[in-house]
Amino acid sequence: MSSPDVLDPEAFSSDSDLAGTKQEIDRVFAEITGAIDPDRLAIAEELASDSRFVLEIGAHLRNIRYNTAGFDTPGTSQLPIGFDRAMRGGQ
């Protein structure tokens, strides 16, 4: 069975395919973070809350570094340029 061409918009055209893909992404994501274990579902909510807090701290630190020491300008993140901004709804 050949792999779908990910550059072809028709390759994942049906809703079921899209749903399956999203479920798989969610499953892998949850597995990595440990949230797939029913006993550990509580950590998912805590993770969400804490991650936003840590991101806010990171942004403040970046501003302090840039304003006082002249480094860590926006875009020095290890993530692809624009990725983190896109994750926050383009703000």
Place this chain on the structure above:
Amino acid sequence: MGIIDSIRDSLQTLRQTVATDDNHRREYLRRESQIGATLFGPIPAGVTRDFFCLDETTWVWHESWVDADGQTQHVSTRYDVYPNTIIKTQNGQPMPMTVQELENFTKAVSAYYPLVAQQVYGVELQPAYR
């Protein structure tokens, strides 16, 4: 001066600028890490510890020591922070975070920020962040 010489000089200047900027950044991160390393209690003898904010979305914990066979061992833990989760990788392998670890990590970040802001960058924070 020919165009080749001009380009060579420009490249050399650019390399020096990049190297200087990189050293500048490393020096500040090293100072941050010295503070970060103290946030998790006493460091055992023979262990080198680092904890620092690499960039806005990435935090790093690193420990190294020499084992009984004289070999240097190290554990490098990276926390990639996303708006709804934190992905932990240890020596490149994804790992789940325990509730206790998440709590410790968040506490460490809370303590790191005001200390680093004041002691490394001379910035006094608003009470909400202290």
